[in-house]
Amino acid sequence: MTTSIHSHDRYALSFTSGGLLVREADVIVAEYLRSRDWVAVRQAVTEQNLLQARTISSSVRLTRETIQRLGVFDDSELELLTKSSLTERCHLMWAAACRRYKLIGDFAEEVVRERFLLMTPTLSTEDFERFMTGKSLWHAELDELKPSTRAKLRQSIFRMLHEAGLRSEEGAIVPGVLSARVHEALAARGPSDIRFFPTTLPMEATR
Numbered sequence: 001m002t003t004s005i006h007s008h009d010r011y012a013l014s015f016t017s018g019g020l021l022v023r024e025a026d027v028i029v030a031e032y033l034r035s036r037d038w039v040a041v042r043q044a045v046t047e048q049n050l051l052q053a054r055t056i057s058s059s060v061r062l063t064r065e066t067i068q069r070l071g072v073f074d075d076s077e078l079e080l081l082t083k084s085s086l087t088e089r090c091h092l093m094w095a096a097a098c099r100r101y102k103l104i105g106d107f108a109e110e111v112v113r114e115r116f117l118l119m120t121p122t123l124s125t126e127d128f129e130r131f132m133t134g135k136s137l138w139h140a141e142l143d144e145l146k147p148s149t150r151a152k153l154r155q156s157i158f159r160m161l162h163e164a165g166l167r168s169e170e171g172a173i174v175p176g177v178l179s180a181r182v183h184e185a186l187a188a189r190g191p192s193d194i195r196f197f198p199t200t201l202p203m204e205a206t207r
Helices: 022-035 038-047 056-070 075-083 086-100 102-117 125-135 147-163 180-187
Strands: none
Touching (some): 022 056, 038 056, 056 086, 086 147, 102 125
């Protein structure tokens, strides 16, 4: 029996708003650590409009998306978020986006980190398009995207990279300077989440 080259799991692509969601994560993690109950957190955040969204639908959407990303962290990583500097939180939320969305993680590892390690210091629209074209061989859903949707995906990923301090507005790849505690948390996973960052740091945790 033959296997279709398009038989890979479909990419989840629902990340086209909100950027890294660092501010939203600050609010929601604080609420979660009080109850350790995501259902109660979702209800409290939306009913009390803790994210200060302009509409109920925006509040529901932002809350759902932020909780989905935070859900990739264990409790120790969530507690680290509350103790971290803004730069550390941005790095952690970039890792969360890469864990939650395989498309982002693949792009981070196969394009951003690879170009950095090869000392090719820029990241352009063309680099993203080549990546998407290559992935469409295995993911038919990418061929089904409208050009406008594809552009929104690129804009969202580039926005997250910029907010995480990993890409400049001019398109230069910026080395990810991870703190010791963030590096330890991310490198402790298997495979190591250090692969999502343009850095020459070792993948193994420093013990």
